[in-house]
Amino acid sequence: MITEVLEKSYQRYANKRPLSEEQNALAKTFLPSGTTRSVLDFAPFPFTVVSAAGCRLTDVDGHEYLDYLGDYSVGLAGHNPRAVREAVTATLEQGWSFGAVAAEETDVARMLCERFASLELVRFTSSGTEANLVAISLALKSSGRSKVLVFDGGYHGGFLSFSRGRPSLNVPFDVVICDYNDLDSVQAAFDTWPEQIGCVLVEPMLGSGGRIRAAAGFLQGIRALCDANGCVLVFDEVQTSRMSYGGGQALLGVAPDLTTLGKYIGGGFGFGVVGGASELMLQIARGREPYYDHSGTFNNNRFSMAASSAMLSAILTRQNLDALFARGEDLRQRADALLRTYGFQATGWGSLIGIHPTTAPLTRAGDLTGTDRRLLELLFHEMLERGVYIGKSGFVTLSLPQTPATDDLFLTALHHSLQALSEGGLLERCS
Ligand SMILES: Cc1ncc(COP(=O)(O)O)c(C=O)c1O
Known part of the structure; x- marks a missing residue:
């Protein structure tokens, strides 16, 4: 069942991104898997970004994304500071x-x-x-x-x-x-x-x-x-x-x-x-x-x-770093409360957050063995569908141009994504 739902979400994604698909096909002619960083490669193909500003990315098909990946923590200052x-x-x-x-x-x-x-x-x-x-x-x-x-x-x-x-x-x-x-x-x-x-x-x-x-x-x-x-x-x-x-x-x-x-x-x-x-x-x-x-x-x-x-x-002033840390702690706690009602959880420290498809305690990498990574992939696609870009493995990284208002948009997208998975029969609400 998960495989079928995943296939459908690939199709939905691809239908909206013909130019990214074309670009990916060309890239595959010259680059293994059409990429230069394995971490940026995901199914059915990654979207091609043409510009970025603040905490937003725009792709070649004209979609805008709220960037909560932050280039895997490189983008602390956002785009083009x-x-x-x-x-x-x-x-x-x-x-x-x-x-x-x-x-x-x-x-x-x-x-x-x-x-x-x-x-x-x-x-x-x-x-x-x-x-x-x-x-x-x-x-x-x-x-x-x-x-x-x-x-x-x-x-x-x-x-x-x-x-x-x-x-x-x-x-x-x-x-x-x-x-x-x-x-x-x-x-x-x-x-x-x-x-x-x-x-x-x-x-x-x-x-x-x-x-x-x-x-x-x-x-x-x-x-x-x-x-x-x-x-x-x-x-x-x-x-x-x-x-x-x-x-x-x-x-x-x-x-x-x-x-x-x-x-x-x-x-x-x-x-x-x-x-x-x-x-x-x-x-x-x-x-x-x-x-x-x-x-x-x-x-x-x-x-x-x-x-x-x-x-x-x-x-990277004290003030900026302390504020980013505090906002990250707050966002993680709010995301965790929401995620747990759907059998997920949020881990992390300050402005670095990880989302996992389990509520079991996580103290070492081995604790993630056996969790269903396909649920994370589905969540990733549901978030993209709502215009929010996170890491394909559930990584969320805060940046300075984000605000409490964009955090609310992120949480709303997360809530709706979890609801969609739940309504599709893939998740059970825990409370
Ligand atoms: C903790 C840690 N160390 C080292 C590296 C490697 O850095 P780079 O990709 O610049 O070689 C990374 C990259 O993700 C990292 O997260």
Whole structure:
């Protein structure tokens, strides 16, 4: 029955988007699956966007969408924020790709070190994936060990994705996979390989793995185990750094040895940061012993530097970040109350929300095994039908141009979508 309903919703979707369908057919001639990011590929075909402004997207067939995906958390400032546009326009006038240093790099590095307490030195990369690759490498080099402890459902980039049972293109680090929020499994790993685990890489909230929050004491416990075992602790804050001016780590009161950042800080341009304790970062400082080269043609690309400078100085203020966090907490609670009446729930932290087709407690990625992903896909299509764009896996990300009024529109669309599924006999109302 679900398959039939899904087929009908594909048909309804396709009928309204002939030009996107045509574009997708052409794209498939040259791009595997017609896409450049697996995460943006969905059935029957993704719509093609022609323009965006604020929190709205317009597709080639003329449909407008309220954007509650926020490019998987890149779009914190919304589309085309003025400060970023002005900074990038100025860069266009001055020139780019110097093959030399420019002063902005230092400004961006200074602003990052000033706001994230655990950052003493930083190095830029082109993406969050690369930042994590550098962080792991620095941790293993400094500890002289070989193993990296990660968590099931942890996503740290296209080559660092650790969902048990799911094939990946991962780089061949020697990884030990533990369960999120299960400190005993981390303790057991250290008991088994006390001299071999040189790096723990963890997200302060399991992001792509379900937007599952860290339980009280979990990250503190990991910090203590790393200290006791001489292991480097890396926080991947590519998603969670938006939680406060000082990142998720400031709210949690836990300081990692290294932190990785990316996504929204680059204002929509390719961006990544690895930073932390001087003694670790100085491994890539000329003249130090040992010294490791670390280059990347686009590490200091001028558009990313100009855009991140504008983001940090004009947009990512304490006030904006605190307001976004508070609005996210409020929206999640309201969405959760609604979702639970239809057998779903909302998880998350601040402005990052995950929708799941179960009301069972979710503390680790494995808790999602066996949930019916087709229900999420149907919900995704029902939301599109009502002009609201969320992630195909139920991810919702807030951005600054949204308002309490757009949140109400989002909740109304969610309510009507759930009702439609319920009336179609696919969901039971729980109360
Ligand atoms: C927590 C986390 N780390 C790292 C990455 C990888 O960043 P990028 O896509 O810029 O390589 C992502 C991307 O989704 C992420 O969510």
